[in-house]
Amino acid sequence: MWRLYFFISLICLVRSDTDETCPSFTKLSFHSAVVGTGLDVRLMVYTWRNRTCPQIVNSVNLGNLNVAKKTTFVIHGFRPTGSAPVWMEALVQGLLSVEDMNVVVVDWNRGATTVIYSSATGKTKKVATVLKDFIDRMLVEGASLDNIYMIGVSLGAHIAGFVGKMFDGQLGRITGLDPAGPSYNGKPPEERLDSRDAQFVDVIHSDTDAMGYREPLGNIDFYPNGGLDQPGCPQTIFGGIAAYFKCDHQRSVYLYLSSLRENCSITAYPCDSYRNYRNGQCVTCGTLHKESCPLLGYYADNWKDYLREKDPPMTKAFFDTAEKEPYCIYHYFVDIIIWNKNVRRGSITIKLRDKAGDTTESKINHEPSTFQKYQQVSLLARFNKDLDKVASISLVFSTGNIIGPKYKLRILRMKLRSLAHPDRPQLCRYDLVLMENVETFFQPIHCSKLQL
Template identity: 80%
Template structure:
């Protein structure tokens, strides 16, 4: 909550733009946020027929809205400056690129614009009622609840939940992008987003220690980087405004990455982030197992697997890169050692292909325990996915600054891709890793019968 108040106090003035030819998202000034705004909900429709110029619609005027197609509503959250969300246009265009649908922006900036967060949150049920009235008229015109999809950001996620409750959970899908935590944490299901609010509810939690909601709220809840500090976001207040909103907004940008063909973020169902980092929860992608859930737009592909669970809910974890499109590529590094004594330490692995591309992973979140003739499987995460690896380097470290340097005697090292299990596995035998010294070598193909 403290970060929220800091965020509001650092807001800067936003000037209103002159009138535009096409209807656009309501743009207000910081002065409006200070004096407060009464609620006014504007619905703006985009389709492939009017992909760049919105149509203002209501319960009697539907414009190009096709009742036989999917209709996706985008509901924003708290707007303490009155400015439009910077991600809105990209989200609209991304959705229309992947599917021929109706995209409706639910513009409640007059109501969400205020420096007093409580005032904005108190209007969420009223926004939900407006949406209910509009969807009712859609149903009269032949639309189906199965084809209704609501993407809610922050407070918008709970608005989506309120709408879903009014239809007894029969909406096709709700996606909550870092649902708001302040004033909602610990509330009963009827006062927040809940797994029963739609036929499928997926949630991305990216700021659970500040502006977001910590506990699961959906059928599947994704926790990027454990749901806490996101890579690339400022760690201190010296980062300015970005420090307060970066983690919270990351959920939106991760969803956006799922709309791009070059980035499909895989997540791993798991009880905890620690277990995921320790490689205990990555069996979903291997042959003869269920597929791994994908983050974002295609998360509902995992709906059938969820039906087999009781209750049909799960948490999924994954890591991301610092920059767009945020994809991380997972590999297992299997190491069998033959040291007489137990060694504890971390491994840094670096991959290089023939073109000279290099990617590195430091597996140092907690010390690995290496015992004689025991295989240790370490989960490595790389920013690049190199198809044909030409050289590998390993560095072993105990983390000790003073004291004796140790050796790690490796009987066998094996590298295997989780994203592409069909790729040949790479091996190397009889290595001696001197502590903190890089050992570079060319791998060989592992025997096919080797597990």
């Protein structure tokens, strides 16, 4: 009889670990991080049929995973406190909301949870081997490498790269969300994520001066706000120690999440440098060239056909964001021609207002502009709101001088044109005089067709 009790107890123990009623991501404590954890990789698959309650799967049992559909793997990174990623649930549900696919959460928290960073990095290739075995089983069941998509966060980005190398770069796509920099910066391609690890590799760099990788790693590398400090994140530890260290790094995830929502499509602009982008020198895609501008996040692969025409097929793209969700910024060109006899240098602040009274403002002051007589200066303005019909505009001109004479900027013509909606009527104002540091309001008119 005791053998029967022992057998039943053993079955219960096994079921409690592998056949949970509704499995969840492994949650550990800071104590686990201090003492260290051995590697244990759990794969949990979500589908349209089981969107909130995943199945535990492995290379022996694929569960409800339909190999005929796209399969997206989500791989987290270093977990120094043992907690579950706060963004994981939103990412899973966001992916399922845009396409009928399999979403496989790669839970390697037992292994990633440690205060010793090198201990976690030392396990990344072992995680990749587990994923290779799982994909091999999928292939046996009829899956296609073209339908394999990997989203790797921090260390997870390099894990995805290692998996891609094991399949000779034939995976459909890899997205790296701020790939880890420490221990990887300067490493050769075989020791990190590389553009040749999949048919298409896109990367978002949001913390290149600390936790993230500095140099380009993909076919297209996105640098929000230049890839450095992100708006809305603490600039000192007094803004919160945890947020100070991880906010910039995690922003890549939240920017990706914004692409899964209908109310925000972030456009990026291919460019050699952030400075040139800010100066409006790299925003002609979609207007002067045949290709459209690349979109950040889930739909970035819409640009891969254009990249195939490049040699090598690699591009850096820059854009700015708002401080909080949904992060979208709307770009306009402000074209100004002056009739001052003398050259003027300074910055412009522009404010837009619609008939309902909603307003949005852009300070174009990152680099003083030089205004010369009868020469057009095109300034790139960024607004947090997209006003469909602009009823009034205000301008402020400033030289930045605190002490000294006040200058006038005599405008022969000002033109406002939307980059996001080039089909909208362009708005103009003629014969305008700006007194320095004085806000001047006016109603725009549709530009004369001769002036376009």
